[in-house]
Amino acid sequence: xxxxxxxxxxxxxxxxxxxxxxxxxxxxxxxxxxxxxxxxxxxxxxxxxxxxxxxxxxxxxxxxxxxxxxxxxxxxxxxxxxxxxxxxxxxxxxxxxxxxxxxxxxxxxxxxxxxxxxxxxxxxxxxxxxxxxxxxxxxxxxxxxxxxxxxxxxxxxxxxxxxxxxxxxxxxxxxxxxxxxxxx
Numbered sequence: 001x002x003x004x005x006x007x008x009x010x011x012x013x014x015x016x017x018x019x020x021x022x023x024x025x026x027x028x029x030x031x032x033x034x035x036x037x038x039x040x041x042x043x044x045x046x047x048x049x050x051x052x053x054x055x056x057x058x059x060x061x062x063x064x065x066x067x068x069x070x071x072x073x074x075x076x077x078x079x080x081x082x083x084x085x086x087x088x089x090x091x092x093x094x095x096x097x098x099x100x101x102x103x104x105x106x107x108x109x110x111x112x113x114x115x116x117x118x119x120x121x122x123x124x125x126x127x128x129x130x131x132x133x134x135x136x137x138x139x140x141x142x143x144x145x146x147x148x149x150x151x152x153x154x155x156x157x158x159x160x161x162x163x164x165x166x167x168x169x170x171x172x173x174x175x176x177x178x179x180x181x182x183x184x
Contacts, residue, residue, distance in 0.1 A: 045168045052149055053091055056088045058123075060125050082097075130154055
């Protein structure tokens, strides 16, 4: 295997296959693997808590913008919003990350519409949100992306959301085993 290209697209898989997930492409000629695992679009809080690799209260540090590096320039329906981590309830996050989500085609910053989930809103700069990350790199290493499975306003405030989600996480069932890998 000479070249590995990892393209993480949990929210994109939600549109195509009815649930969140991740994709892996290994390009070295004939090898091709795909795996879909994750939170179904519109999952319950317990499903989100069990499936997410990270949950945090964040503050949007800028506007959503098309992110050609998230999955490549061929997928302009992905946007990334820079966020500052205010309180982490699950997972180890870098202090600042970009959170990607799928939006309807077209649109300019400030006019994007969410395309995949009834549990995601577009973040506005300065607003606080609860974000659950399905696949992706919570530590924001160069060349990596995180994908949301939930983005909701922090209606309970930072402390209230942290308490609520820690309770949900504590009671959530174990993370489902990902065994739906297809190899060609």
